[in-house]
Amino acid sequence: MREIDYKDAARFLKRYISDRGKIEPRRKTGTCAKHQRALSRALKQARFMALLPYTAEHMRSM
Template structure:
């Protein structure tokens, strides 16, 4: 019998965050890679609903210039 896949515990549910706000760049920066792309659900452990909300919040924050689009050296 193959091993069961590990269940992820959503970090937003653990923290009690119901709405991921685009005006919180410190929270959003935790879910962005070194090259400023959004991390996948596999790496973050978020649920599908929260991953979609996270992606839209990051995109809004980028448009409002709260987060950078690319990394500058």
């Protein structure tokens, strides 16, 4: 497996986020613990760098 990078937000990391903007759990994504931690870290970095939103679009309009 290639290294997980926060800069892959647009095409790779979005599939590991729920429709509410939360990180999908390990049992749903099917990743091992090591890769789930790396995914989590990359998603949090992407959010911090404003490449991904913290919340879903439909939740912001409420």
